[in-house]
Amino acid sequence: MIEEILQKENEGLGDIKTDDCVGFDHYDATADIIFESRNFSSYKPLASKIFELFPNAKNILELGCGAGVLSHHYRNLNPEITYVTLDINKDVRGNNVVKDEHHFICFTDREFQIQQDGSQMKFDLILSFEHFEHIPNENISIFLENIKKHCHVDTIVIATAALWAGTDGRHPLILDLSGWTQLLSDNGFEVINDTHSFLSTTSIPYNFELHNSVELIFKLK
Numbered sequence: 001m002i003e004e005i006l007q008k009e010n011e012g013l014g015d016i017k018t019d020d021c022v023g024f025d026h027y028d029a030t031a032d033i034i035f036e037s038r039n040f041s042s043y044k045p046l047a048s049k050i051f052e053l054f055p056n057a058k059n060i061l062e063l064g065c066g067a068g069v070l071s072h073h074y075r076n077l078n079p080e081i082t083y084v085t086l087d088i089n090k091d092v093r094g095n096n097v098v099k100d101e102h103h104f105i106c107f108t109d110r111e112f113q114i115q116q117d118g119s120q121m122k123f124d125l126i127l128s129f130e131h132f133e134h135i136p137n138e139n140i141s142i143f144l145e146n147i148k149k150h151c152h153v154d155t156i157v158i159a160t161a162a163l164w165a166g167t168d169g170r171h172p173l174i175l176d177l178s179g180w181t182q183l184l185s186d187n188g189f190e191v192i193n194d195t196h197s198f199l200s201t202t203s204i205p206y207n208f209e210l211h212n213s214v215e216l217i218f219k220l221k
Contacts, residue, residue, distance in 0.1 A: 020088075021088040021089065021090040021105060022088060022089055022090070034066070034067045034069060034207070035067070035097075038206070039205075039206045039207070040069055042203070042204075042205045042206040043069045043070050043072075043073050043205045044073045045202055045203035045204075046070060046073075046199075046202055046203070046204060046205060047070055047073035047074040047076075047077060048073075048077060049198065049199075049202040050074065050125070050127070050158070051074060051077045051078060053198065054124070054125050054156065056124070057081070057124040057125040058081070058082065058124055059081065059082040059083070059084070059121070059123050059124055059125075060074070060081060060082070060083045060084070060123060060124065060125045060126070060127060061084050061086070061114070061123040061125075061126045061127070061150055062083070062084070062085045062086065062126075062127045062128065063086050063108045063126065063127070063128040063131055063146075063147070064086070064087055064108060064128055064129070064130070064131030064134070065085035065086065065087045065089075065092070065098065065103075066087060066089060066092075066130070067089065067091075067092060067095065067097060068085055068087075068092050068095065068097040068098035068103065069097060069205075070127070070129070070205075071083045071085050071097070071098055071099075071102075072097045072098070075099075082102070083099075083102060084102050084103075084104075084114060084121075084123075085098050085102060085103045085104075086103070086104050086106040086108055086112075087103075087105065087106065088105060088106065088107055088108075089105075090105060092105075108128075108131070108135070108143055108146060109135045109136065109139035109140070109142050109143040109146075110139075110142065111142060111145075111146065112146060113146075113149060113150075114150065120149060120150070121150060122150060122151060122152040122155065123150050123151070123152075123155060124152075124154070124155060124156070125155070125156055125157075125158070126147055126150065126151065126155060126156070126157040126158070127157075127158050127159070128157070128158075128159040128160075129158075129159065129160050129205075129208065130160055130162065130207075130208060130209075130213075131159070131160075132159050132160070132161035132162075132173065132180075132216070133161050133162040133166070133171040133172075133173055133174060134170065134171065134172070134173075135172070135173050136172045136173065137172060137173050140173060140183065140187075141187065144183075144184070144187040144188075144189070145187070148187070148188055148189070148220065151219070151220050153220060154219070155219060155220065156192070156217065156218075156219055157189070157216070157217070157218050157219065158216070158217050159215075159216045159217075159218075160199070160208070160210065160213045160214065160215055160216065161173075161175065161180060161213060161214045161216060162174065162209065162212060162213050162214075163176065163212050163213055163214060164209075164212050175214070176214060177214050177216075180214055180216055184216070184218050185221075188220060188221055189218045189219065189220060189221060190218060190219060190220075190221050191216060191217065191218045192217045192218060192219060198215075198217075199215050200215070
């Protein structure tokens with residue numbers, strides 16, 4: 001059973017007080033609007049596109065999964081997938097969308113590791129949408145190191161990063177494509193230019209702001 005071999009390791013992976021975490025109100029002005037039928041189903045085309053482009057992925061890690069809707073649609077396409085979700089959203093567990101045994105309440109910019117059968121788990125695909133901009137500049141190296149240690153040589157990372165600062169400082173890290181390309185390079189990654197912008201040809205979730213974001217597809221150098 002997967003719940004027996006996925007192990008929590010280190011502070012930052014499931015060992016935080018929920019008082020320090022946000023709920024669904026972080027994602028929508030009305031708490032449960034994301035579960036309204038039209039909004040919920042808007043994640044399905046993105047899940048289908050990822051499955052189409054990466055059909056051989058055996059395991060996926062999603063950083064900043066929000067309410068977990070993307071993972072739900074992907075699992076419907078590929079029930080055999082090991083799809084691990086991380087977020088500081090205290091309301092995700094038990095919402096019947098994520099698999100609780102695969103979901104960890106977690107600050108992604110604090111050190112963590114995910115183990116399987118006693119070894120650090122490496123993922124074929126790492127996803128992180130509408131999340132990179134939330135990482136404080138002083139924590140970005142830890143955040144990227146967390147990604148790096150869960151990569152193997154063929155891992156593909158797909159992410160978006162907002163180009164707008166948001167309100168109340170909730171987007172502390174704003175970089176354009178050249179800035180992200182340099183930062184990723186400095187931390188041992190390279191942007192894959194020939195696969196750039198597949199999201200622009202995909203119907204995206206209702207609450208994504210791709211027109212005001214940078215799309216990043218990268219891998220280890």
